[in-house]
Amino acid sequence: MTRPRAATLSPQRFAGETVLGRKRRARRMARVLTETHPDAHCELDFSNPLELAVATILSAQTTDVRVNQVTPELFRRYRSAADYAAADRAEMEALLRPTGFFRAKTNSLIRLGQELIERHDGQIPGKLDDLVKLPGIGRKTANVVLGNAFGVPGITVDTHFRRLTNRFGWVDEQDEVKIEFLVADLIEKRDWTMLSHRVIFHGRRVCHARTPACGACTLASMCPSYGAGPTEAAPAAKLLKGPRARDLAVAAGVDPDLVPAAAVPILEEDAAADAPASVPEEA
Structure with missing residues (x-):
């Protein structure tokens, strides 16, 4: 694999930043994200590795909210790799229909069960090289x-x-694998998993795809894209989402009363707006 490109920064901010400077800034931003999102976690519901693998496969081209609505009944009916391997296709498709691309996802789950039985004694393996060889599982899911x-x-x-x-x-x-390796060079390995959750939380609650809440962002002073969204406190505060929207405003030095109650929930439509345009490889 050719080495991925490093970041090209806006000439207005951080012009001439060195590689070491970028690493130091990235780690400062990561520390601020830790303080900003203490509640960050995997938003898919699961109780064991198989359930998490299944839920992550189902999350392709849909929201975690929708997946969590489907998986309770799915996990009740299918408790083991053998259950997935022997599943009735029509029955599973009916359960998965709300997640979209339900035929492809049903095929992935049935094949996943079969492969786990044949190669891993029915258990989800704990190594990347083994995981990515399984049906429906790419590097992201792994x-x-x-x-x-x-x-x-x-x-x-x-x-x-x-x-x-x-x-x-x-x-x-834009290549996901190249991004993974580039960020791995910036952030200490011990922080990789939680960094992913914190960045995702920030993307869903503050740094939205269409209009980021720049004026209510704790990373404003360190972000070369500051100004992509409103920089004034009042309009930015209205863009904050999630149950801790007012806490996010306070953390950014913004009056929490500027956050209207109607702006607090993360709506399923908001999350769907950020969904990828095509079905990921692991679907």
């Missing part, structure tokens, strides 16, 4: 499973992570 089910550090590059790392000037790249 890193989600490793980081959240096995405690193995991994960087999950979803649409939010790709967008924000480019906006942050950490990378100038």
Whole structure:
């Protein structure tokens, strides 16, 4: 693989930043994200590695909210790799229909069950090389499973992570694998899994795809893309989302009363607006 490109920064901010300077800035931003999003976590519901792998496969081209609505019944009916391997296709398709691309996802889950039985004694393996050979699992899904089910550090590059790392000037790249390796060079390995969650939280709650809340962002002084959204406190505060929207305003030095109650929930439509345009490889 050719080495991915480093970030090309805006000439207005951080002009002439060195590689070392970028690493130091990225780590400062990562520390601020830790303080900004203490509640960051995997937003897919699961209780074991198999459930997490299944939920992550289902999350392609849909929202975590929608997946979490479907998986309780799915996990009740299918408790093991053998259950998925022997699943009735029509029955599973009916369960998965709300997640979109339900035929492809049903095929992936049935094949996943069969491969786990044949190669791994029905268990989800805990190594990247083994995971990516399984049906429906690419590097993104593998890193989600490793980081959240096995405690193995991994960087999950979803649409939010790709967008924000480019906006942050950490990378100038759209390829997910190249972004993973570039960010791995900037951030300490022990922090990879939680960094992924924090960046994703920030993308869903503050740094939106269409209009980021620049004037209510704790990263404003370190971000070369500051100004892509409103920089005034009042309009920016109205863009904050999530149950901690007012806390996010306070952290950014903004009056929390500027956050209207109607702006607090993260709506499913908001998340869908950030969904990738095509079905990821692991779907």
